[in-house]
Amino acid sequence: MKYVAMLYGNQAKWDSFPAEAWPEAIAKQDAFNTRYRESGELLGAFGLADAAAAQLVRREDGVPAVTDGPYLKTEEYIASFYLLDCESLERAQQIAADMPFADVEPVELWPVLHESAKDG
Template structure:
């Protein structure tokens, strides 16, 4: 079963993180990514730009109509997401709880109910 694991954040949170601790935090996250890529349970790990870079795309008269985003007016936004492929929900829980920041920030876990057959 596939799962989407998400981490939320905001610009104030990132700015409050001591600059000298970023290299170690990134190294811990990369070690986590490598560990679960090797087991085949991590299909992808993606960090997103700040919410100020988000854009909204609609179609107007057959062409893209683009405005600045994000869509939701919120203090927190999705900062990273991970695509997992686990044999059980319990295993997905274990992998999400093993994320380096899971001791201080929750990881949101969503089951993926449908996948286009072309993605196999």
């Protein structure tokens, strides 16, 4: 079963993180990514830009209509997301709890209920 694990944040939170702590935090995240990619359980890990860079795209009269985003106005936004492929919910929970920031920030875990067919 596939799961999406998401971490939330905002620019103020990232700015408050001590600059000298970033190299260790990045190293821990890289080790996490490597460990679970090698196990085959991490299909992808993606860090997103600040919410100020988000855009909303609609179609009006057949052409894209683009405005500044994000869609939801919240204090925090999705900062990164991970696509997991696990044998069980319990295993997905274990991996989410093993994320380097899980001791200070919750990880939101969603089951993926549908996947589009792959090309033959």
